[in-house]
Amino acid sequence: MTQSTKDLDDLIDLMAKLPGLGPRSARRAVLQMVKKRALLMKPLAQTLSTVAETVRECLTCGNVGTSDTCDICKSPKRNTTELCVVEDVSDLWAMERAGVFKGRYHVLGGTLSALDAVGPDELRIPQLLRRVAEDDVQEVILALNATMDGQTTAHYIADQLAGVRVTSLAQGVPIGGELDYLDDGTITAAMKARKSL
Amino acid sequence: MTQSTKDLDDLIDLMAKLPGLGPRSARRAVLQMVKKRALLMKPLAQTLSTVAETVRECLTCGNVGTSDTCDICKSPKRNTTELCVVEDVSDLWAMERAGVFKGRYHVLGGTLSALDAVGPDELRIPQLLRRVAEDDVQEVILALNATMDGQTTAHYIADQLAGVRVTSLAQGVPIGGELDYLDDGTITAAMKARKSL
Numbered sequence: 001m002t003q004s005t006k007d008l009d010d011l012i013d014l015m016a017k018l019p020g021l022g023p024r025s026a027r028r029a030v031l032q033m034v035k036k037r038a039l040l041m042k043p044l045a046q047t048l049s050t051v052a053e054t055v056r057e058c059l060t061c062g063n064v065g066t067s068d069t070c071d072i073c074k075s076p077k078r079n080t081t082e083l084c085v086v087e088d089v090s091d092l093w094a095m096e097r098a099g100v101f102k103g104r105y106h107v108l109g110g111t112l113s114a115l116d117a118v119g120p121d122e123l124r125i126p127q128l129l130r131r132v133a134e135d136d137v138q139e140v141i142l143a144l145n146a147t148m149d150g151q152t153t154a155h156y157i158a159d160q161l162a163g164v165r166v167t168s169l170a171q172g173v174p175i176g177g178e179l180d181y182l183d184d185g186t187i188t189a190a191m192k193a194r195k196s197l
Numbered sequence: 198m199t200q201s202t203k204d205l206d207d208l209i210d211l212m213a214k215l216p217g218l219g220p221r222s223a224r225r226a227v228l229q230m231v232k233k234r235a236l237l238m239k240p241l242a243q244t245l246s247t248v249a250e251t252v253r254e255c256l257t258c259g260n261v262g263t264s265d266t267c268d269i270c271k272s273p274k275r276n277t278t279e280l281c282v283v284e285d286v287s288d289l290w291a292m293e294r295a296g297v298f299k300g301r302y303h304v305l306g307g308t309l310s311a312l313d314a315v316g317p318d319e320l321r322i323p324q325l326l327r328r329v330a331e332d333d334v335q336e337v338i339l340a341l342n343a344t345m346d347g348q349t350t351a352h353y354i355a356d357q358l359a360g361v362r363v364t365s366l367a368q369g370v371p372i373g374g375e376l377d378y379l380d381d382g383t384i385t386a387a388m389k390a391r392k393s394l
Contacts, residue, residue: 005262007247007251008248008261008262011245014237014241014244017237018237020217021226025216028217029217031261032216034248034286041245041249043207043211044208044211044245045242045245045246045248045249046246047204049242051204051205051208051242052234052239052241052242064205065202066202066205089228090224090228
């Protein structure tokens, strides 16, 4: 390709690296942007440049934001006595969308994994222990994924946090879930944790 | 959401408007970009800004490029006597990837459609007729999609282009195609156009 279409090719190559997009859908996306230049491409270019310059990790909790302390850590409305531990920023966003938690967060950045040689120091676990020791945290809620690695990490953290109340999300039948489509593990967990009506 | 995460939210909303992405995959894409800031987000922001500023339609053929005359129309290596008519820029790109055609293109920008009230003047058909009349075009190859609207458009253009050789892409079994999975129309077309070995 010649110089003048090189930028277009570069754009397609970069877009194709995004999760969920391949070369074909990247081309479609770029053509769509070219068609909607004023409404889509220019605002996207502008916003992306701004975010690329300003985005950073919150030094306290690991959330993504545009300053050294994120909005949630800064907010005086959030309960400082409850700390919710999540694996990833996407999990934090999912919790926020549910809107059920009014405390603060701590993003680990992954899970312990013997296979991938991820130990406590590769995650933000030391920072978590320091936060709990130094701040007035009364309850640590472990909202880790219900995977093997997630649960291993949850048990490790619970062991380290003696003296503080440590809880984890309930396991059971998801709302709207049909028993016929659920795995055995979920049904077993729901059965063991059954409640009287 | 507060001001400082507004840019992130805007970015997610804009990404979600791209074809193939929804709110969920837009969030994943943005988090991926945040993680790969130097390798992915900054180059993407830079390239997108450049393209948004420079991209334009070729005044001759309707291809997308960064100058008023696209690389293909400018190239002295392309055969000027053959003109390939396609519906959309994505079709032109598909033809170029196949690398089988060495002439020039003409992008219609859609097909005639009675239902959507698209007539010849909504497409680049007048420009096509002018190009064929003024330039030294000896063959017009109609590479329109094998849809009802595509074929209607092909017949309309062929009618308008008396005196020039007008051809269209062959129809038949695609390479690697299994008969069992082909529709009746394709098999009928392939049967009618059968060739002696």
